[in-house]
Amino acid sequence: MKSNRSIAEAALLRALRAIVYATLLVGALALTAWFLLAFLKLPDASVILLVAVLISAVRWGRIASIYAAFASVLIYNYFFVEPVRTFRIARPSDLLELLVFLVVAIITSSLAGRVRAEAEASRRQARQTEALLILSQQLARTSGVDAVAQAVATQVARITSAATAVLMPELTGEHLALKAAGRPDGTLPPGVLQMADHRWNKPAAIAPPATGAEAEGWQFLNLVAGQNRLGLLAVYFEPPIPPGEETQRLLEALADQAAVALERARLSQDMAQARVLAETERLRTALLSSVSHDLRTPLASILGAVTSLERYRGVYDEATQAELLETIREEAERLDRFVANLLSMTRLESGALIPNMEWVDLQDVVGSAIARLTPPLSGYRVVVRVEPGLPLLRLDFVLMEQVLVNLLENAMKHTPPGKAISLSVFRHDELLVIEVADEGEGISPEDLDHIFEKFYRVQGSDRQRGGTGLGLSICRGIVEAHGGSITAGLPPQGPGVIFRIELPVVEPPVLEAEVEELYG
């Protein structure tokens, strides 16, 4: 196993280095002790050599310090104990002294080693805490599974200086897919995904598949939150030496935190999705009920009138027949307008509605819209005011006509016959304003905020005549596509609602003047 061998190699390397350092240190202090003895006539050099043992214990650990202890004893014996320059010990008291020195050195080294270990542990603790803090701060600022996965990959890579990747199962199927990579190029070497897949799907006892050399050295940590296995965190150190115990622990702590954050992101994403689904469902229900209502109501009138004419034509007088026929025509025209609105809505929603902009005289649009509604409008007092001398505007004639038709239809829906419906066009600074006002029952301020929403119907209205709740929302879509705005408000006094469209005035086109020669 290559990895175990590398661990042993690394440990041996560290030990060798420590021993070399300790040797140098002991040598240096022995030299110092010799000088001190020679010049200051110190009675004993053993204390100075103890310093070497102590320093070795603190700096390089137990092995180095024990080595230093023995080395010190030997040096002390050789250089400082009579007879010098031999390892022989003449006096028994010297032998005792050497033994005591050795015991003191070993105890000191073990004590110092423990202090060192504790200091290191607390330093490690602090580093880990800091890393976790950085990650948690980063993750707290992030939402969405993808973003969290990316933050995890990036932050873990930064904290551990390893290449990283977050791998999560695909929506369908069991295979893992790369969710985010903490490598500059954002990819994984070939084979890593295969290896990860193996780790993900197979028990550890089964040997991994043979993969390319590039996948060597990657290791995988489980991302587990509660009962849920969310994916794997892949890490790769350069050079590919397995991380020390400390780094391993840190990685595990980071993986745990990452898993919790990913789980949170997944849950909130699921919730958002559920909300969207519920909204879509609500819209679909509204659409179905609206379509069936708005298609069936006119169809019912038409079928009723037709069958009644078929059956009782002979019995009805001229006026009754005419009335039935008028019903049929009006209802069919309403159906037609409804279908037009459904079509526009579909085109608006699919983004297929591209305004065909051309220079247009708003008075022309107004006239055309009113002409289209001539039969139904005939029951109302229609007041049209178009300020003379308005500039041409760039807009889609057909779409803007539909906006006006929808607004007028909406006004008719809420206004009793005989009352006034007015349409005014005027200029207000750099805006062209179109106002459609009715004398209907009006609506509550709460409804004002919602009437442009799709399928919104004013509640509690007695005179609710067929209407889709589509028309106004189409108006808004079209007006906004022209860079304008549409609002609804209540008149300062009296009943009804005022719809106000504001369109920006653009630089009018320049026309070539013609010769001022008049005919007639």
Next chain:
Amino acid sequence: MAEHPVRILIVDDEPQIRRLLRVSLTAQGYETTETALGKDALLRAAVEHPDLVILDLGLPDIDGQEVIVRLREWSDVPIIVLSVREREKDKVAALDSGADDYIAKPFGIDELLARIRAALRHRIQADVKEPVFQAGDVTIDLARRQVSVGDHKVRLTPKEYDLLRVLVTYAGKVVTHRQLLRAVWGPGYATETQYLRVYIGQLREKLEADPSQPRLILTESGVGYRLREGDE
């Protein structure tokens, strides 16, 4: 009028529409033949020499636009196109490639009959231009270049008069923006709709009782303008 009853070729793939047209047109004294296919329509036009063709643009075999182009290669039979309202571009293309008029589905039969009469009349009167046009209280005397509303003479600029003259020439029929612009301002102006908007507005100011609800110069949304005929 022609000796034989006027024959109308109906080209539409919807049997219900064909039936409606057959019944209503026969009741008006027209003779009808019908087909659902574009290729068949071309064949019948060559064999039967109809006086008018009512053509749906959405056909199962070849596109209605192509039928117009191929028919126009050898025939000037009036063509009235049937089209749904949302397809303004199709209508304009059909008119620009030689169709005489269009009517949007769904349509009222009065509207259709008026279009048919206008198209037939223009064919018959291709050479003999009516010198005086009358609609409501507006009188336009093409020979003397005089326009009046009631007893009052109206003063028009040359372009206003030219525009009105083109509309009168095709009275009852739709004239596309492009056709009007080319005829009055020249080929270089075919897309400069601003001229049209301004001059139509001016004409309405001078001729219409209420310019915002015109009775004489009618707007065909997204397509063009139509002068209402006296008998409508």
